[in-house]
Amino acid sequence: MPFVKVYIHFVWATKNHQSMLLTPFVRQQVWQHIRENAKEKNIFIDFINGYSDHCHCLVSLGIDQSISKVMQMIQGESSFFINKHNLSEGKFEWQDEYYAVSVSSSILDRARDYIKNQEEHHKHRSFQEEYEEFIRKHGFQKFG
Numbered sequence: 001m002p003f004v005k006v007y008i009h010f011v012w013a014t015k016n017h018q019s020m021l022l023t024p025f026v027r028q029q030v031w032q033h034i035r036e037n038a039k040e041k042n043i044f045i046d047f048i049n050g051y052s053d054h055c056h057c058l059v060s061l062g063i064d065q066s067i068s069k070v071m072q073m074i075q076g077e078s079s080f081f082i083n084k085h086n087l088s089e090g091k092f093e094w095q096d097e098y099y100a101v102s103v104s105s106s107i108l109d110r111a112r113d114y115i116k117n118q119e120e121h122h123k124h125r126s127f128q129e130e131y132e133e134f135i136r137k138h139g140f141q142k143f144g
Contacts, residue, residue: 002063004061004062004063005060005105006060006061006102007046007058007059007060007061007102007103007104007105007108007111008058008059008060008061008067008070008100008101008102008103009056009057009058009100009101009102009103009111009115010055010056010057010058010059010067010070010071010074010098010099010100011054011055011056011057011098011099011100011131011134012054012055012071012075012094012095012097012098012099013053013054013055013094013095013097013127013131014052014053014054014092014093014094014095015092015093015094015095016095017053017054017095017127017128018053019052019053020052020053020082020088020089020090020092021050021051021052021053021082021087021088022052022088022089024119026087026088027049027050027051027052029085029087030055030078030081030082030087031048031049031050031055033078033081034048034055034057034074034078035048037073037074037077037078037081038059038073038074041073042062043059043062043065043070043073043074044059044060044062045057045058045059046058046059046060046108046112047111047112047115047116048115049115049116049118049119050118051118051119051121051122051127052122053127054127056114056115056118057074057115058103058108058111058112058115067100071098071100075094075098078094079092079093079094099134099135099138099140101138
């Protein structure tokens with residue numbers, strides 16, 4: 001039996017970065033649903049949180065899971081849940097684009113703290129600013 005611990009920090013936004021998850025209560029319902037749905041699909045979510053226009057999720061990948069498949073399962077089903085329960089004004093969609101970076105075991109607590117403090121963090125900083133820092137910090141190149 002293989003033993004694998006590969007942590008990935010995912011970040012994805014609402015379509016066109018619109019503020020669709022308007023209250024902390026709605027956001028907590030969505031994060032809880034994502035966590036429960038992921039568990040049913042054997043996706044281990046270590047930590048999840050976000051703000052009105054995006055989500056951060058720390059996932060420990062299983063041996064037969066890929067980044068793209070995990071994102072597809074989380075995003076598709078959660079969009080369906082949000083629309084079914086009218087948790088946003090208008091039709092809810094996640095943006096296709098997402099970011100995923102590996103997280104070393106030595107900094108897991110720092111990653112969890114960062115994700116945990118999203119509500120406070122975004123009182124002082126926009127998602128656009130966070131996005132640009134994420135791109136710069138992790139050496140991603142923007143295309144187009």
